[in-house]
Amino acid sequence: MILKSDVLPEAMIFDLDGTLFETESVLLEAYHKAFDRLRQEGFYEGETPPQRLILSSLGMLLEQIWEVVLPAADSLTRQHANDWLLHYQLELLNSGKGRMYPGVLPTLRRLKDMGIRLFVASNGLEEYVKAVIRSQGMSRLFEGLYSAGEFQSATKADLVGRLLGDFGITSAWMIGDRKSDVEAGAANGLVVVGCQYSGFSGTGELAGAQYRISAFSELESLLP
Template sequence: MKQAIIFDMDGTLFQTNYILEPALAATFDYLREQGLWKGATPIDQYRKIMGVPLTVVWQTLCPEHDKSQHQESNRYFQQALIEQIENGTGSLYEQVEETLNQLAAHYPLYIASNGQMPYLQAIVKQYKLMKWIERVYSIDTVPSGNKSELVANVIRENSITSGFVVGDRASDIKAAQDNGLTAIGVHFDFAQPEELQQADFVVKSFAAIVQKIRA
């Protein structure tokens, strides 16, 4: 039997809120310069949907734009996020490094995220996560954009028989349930209490994950 732990990235390992506002502001400044946006940057609206596939992000924030413009906006936004990461603006959550080090001694660890791969790779490189993480999986590899399907790929490719999905949104919890794994919800920045109710366990600090896994 192979028991493993699969982590979400944004709002679970990485404090995306530190880089989200400046990157989104830069993107909407660009849209204003192009005459494609008027009014305030919809940061609060994005916070509410943080963690959904990027196609849904742009459909929600800019419903009047066509698919081509959504792709261009996302390209600009992704580059702005990566620049923020490389400039050291972001941060892992408190005790992530210590907890991953502790868990990696007993379990293989993976990341499965709705983020695009260059963005995920920037975080992994900046914070040297490959010391603990065996492989990173991006939603880029799943045409459906379905987190449950992404986690199923992690399970299949690594012969996982049991384990945990750790994340902050409903898609993480559903991905665990759909694949017969235990769902651990983290009640951090972007988490919604009504979504976390569906998790098997809920923690308010990253270090508390250790006790839930051993329970």
């Protein structure tokens, strides 16, 4: 039995990768293309690092991701890896690839119809975050798309705090699949909904979330 909230939130703030967007639907192909390009340009030798490294790093800030994937690489190599990964992700998104999790679009439309303000807060790059939302035809649903890449936020908690202040929001839910989402919600006094369907979360990573959902559409069932 899922317990309902007693209060309808003024706003909902969503993580992107692993919460709204099935990241691997473009990430893995772009990942392999990026390393092919790095080898061609002489920045990298050997086999492409295992996919599990990039997948387990989703939700981290970019510099943290490359510390996991390329721990022995210098800053120039990591920057080239980052640039080519973004390039190929955008290329794939613009070609029509990529998909949201089941139920995301109709659920968001109903939430907006209820008068709930919708936002995205992601640790990703600005171009990527906006390209995902635009490619899925969802731009009109969101009042703001906040990314660590655009605002150079040190933590997701800082990013969410800035969003709340910019829009004058006093009551909101934070919805995400990683520890950084739980921490961002807790630091800003928000209700946290942990998403368990992506498979990216580690054991205990969603501890502290007031609610947990196994499918995006379950979000509506938490509302009064």
